[in-house]
Amino acid sequence: MTAARILVAKTSLDGHWRGINVVSRALRDGGFEVILAGMVTADTIARVAADEDVDLIGLNVGGRVEVVERILDTLAEHGVKTPVFAGGTIPHYAVEKLEKRGVRCFPPGSSLDDIVACARELTGTVA
Amino acid sequence: MFNAALSGDRRSLAQLLSVVEAGGDDFEFVAPKLLASAKGIHTIGLTGAPGAGKSTLTDAMIGEALRAQRKIAVIAVDPSSPFTGGAILGDRVRLSDEHARDESVFVRSLASRGQLGGLSLAVPGMISALDAAGWPIALVETVGVGQSEVAIAASADTTVVVVNPGWGDEVQANKAGLLEVADILVVNKSDRPGADATVRDLERMLHLGAARSWNPPIVKTIAAEGKGADVLWQAINDHRAFMEASGEWEERRRTRRLVELRERVTSALQRISTDIEKNEGQDIAMRVANGELDPATGAAQLRAMLGKRLGD
Numbered sequence: 001m002t003a004a005r006i007l008v009a010k011t012s013l014d015g016h017w018r019g020i021n022v023v024s025r026a027l028r029d030g031g032f033e034v035i036l037a038g039m040v041t042a043d044t045i046a047r048v049a050a051d052e053d054v055d056l057i058g059l060n061v062g063g064r065v066e067v068v069e070r071i072l073d074t075l076a077e078h079g080v081k082t083p084v085f086a087g088g089t090i091p092h093y094a095v096e097k098l099e100k101r102g103v104r105c106f107p108p109g110s111s112l113d114d115i116v117a118c119a120r121e122l123t124g125t126v127a
Numbered sequence: 128m129f130n131a132a133l134s135g136d137r138r139s140l141a142q143l144l145s146v147v148e149a150g151g152d153d154f155e156f157v158a159p160k161l162l163a164s165a166k167g168i169h170t171i172g173l174t175g176a177p178g179a180g181k182s183t184l185t186d187a188m189i190g191e192a193l194r195a196q197r198k199i200a201v202i203a204v205d206p207s208s209p210f211t212g213g214a215i216l217g218d219r220v221r222l223s224d225e226h227a228r229d230e231s232v233f234v235r236s237l238a239s240r241g242q243l244g245g246l247s248l249a250v251p252g253m254i255s256a257l258d259a260a261g262w263p264i265a266l267v268e269t270v271g272v273g274q275s276e277v278a279i280a281a282s283a284d285t286t287v288v289v290v291n292p293g294w295g296d297e298v299q300a301n302k303a304g305l306l307e308v309a310d311i312l313v314v315n316k317s318d319r320p321g322a323d324a325t326v327r328d329l330e331r332m333l334h335l336g337a338a339r340s341w342n343p344p345i346v347k348t349i350a351a352e353g354k355g356a357d358v359l360w361q362a363i364n365d366h367r368a369f370m371e372a373s374g375e376w377e378e379r380r381r382t383r384r385l386v387e388l389r390e391r392v393t394s395a396l397q398r399i400s401t402d403i404e405k406n407e408g409q410d411i412a413m414r415v416a417n418g419e420l421d422p423a424t425g426a427a428q429l430r431a432m433l434g435k436r437l438g439d
Binding site: 002003024025027028029030031032033034035036037038040041043044047048052053 | 221
């Protein structure tokens with residue numbers, strides 16, 4: 001039995017690792033294999049998602065929604081069809097924008113249980 | 128997918144690696160083709176205690192490989208949680224973005240899964256796949272804490288063991304058994320106090336062992352600054368040249384193939400025995416758990432059931 005694999009990447013250059021660590025831990029406890037990419041460029045996210053053959057991509061957002069949009073464009077350019085979800089400081093106006101592009105969003109205050117449940121849904125795995 | 132992977136398509140290789148990792152019928156279907164396409168990959172095992180600097184050294188070795196215009200694949204192993212089966216695979220955090228997206232670099236993260244034989248089946252299979260796809264070098268990075276991880280490292284062509292200054296005393300080093308598997312020893316973070324004393328300790332311990340045709344060199348590095356990386360790379364290449372000249376290259380492959388053969392049989396038996404425990408052997412398992420039946424007698428009874436299944 002192979003566990004579902006999730007790539008978790010930081011999209012901002014700030015030093016805030018807490019959110020990403022807490023979420024990664026929750027996903028691990030949910031039985032997922034979490035591949036931490038650290039701070040990488042959009043091209044690298046596309047490359048890593050393909051090389052690691054992941055089932056889901058999680059983006060840690062640091063307020064700037066343009067960065068996330070650029071990553072989505074890059075993934076599309078590379079033909080990566082892996083589902084994406086995002087968490088972190090996502091402004092209200094951006095949530096709607098991203099969800100229109102098929103990205104499930106978890107702004108501050110979201111519950112870890114909901115995030116793990118969403119990961120299960122998007123990867124087609126059960127608890 | 129298989130042919131595309133062998134002709135250099137990365138996406139297909141990534142999918143092939145998933146098939147190999149999962150084991151199962153799909154893997155058994157491709158396994159003979161992998162052998163037929165084997166080219167002679169050089170496998171480097173990199174192991175050491177958590178925090179010794181393995182991932183940073185891996186990044187430095189990628190840099191050296193690229194400088195030498197060689198392609199390099201990396202299998203980075205991290206432990207799975209024994210409770211949930213989940214894992215955080217964090218070795219990429221130390222990987223520079225430049226290396227992570229270089230066409231000549233292929234990094235794959237792997238969870239140890241904790242199950243018996245899990246790693247020792249997935250890693251050799253993945254190395255065969257990388258070999259068949261034309262990758263000339265595979266670096267396997269594992270945490271050297273458990274027997275299986277040490278075994279993985281030992282099954283490489285060249286095993287590099289990473290320690291830090293002030294790393295235990297001689298007794299501990301001997302106990303850890305890491306020295307026995309080392310073809311090359313690295314004292315990383317060697318700008319820290321005690322580096323030279325650690326090198327002397329290691330030298331003394333190596334001299335205690337039986338004389339070998341290859342004397343493991345001890346390399347001092349400061350991986351975070353890239354210092355000593357060129358010396359380590361040279362030592363790895365020297366070891367390869369030694370193996371090729373001495374016949375050890377083929378000898379290690381023979382041993383490794385036999386180890387994999389045994390692991391695959393053992394793992395298949397283990398699967399059946401676990402299944403018996405949940406079905407016809409359930410009562411026996413329950414009585415052992417309750418302390419009503421001793422484990423040895425219980426095992427003998429389960430073994431009889433195993434024999435019956437295999438006879439079918």
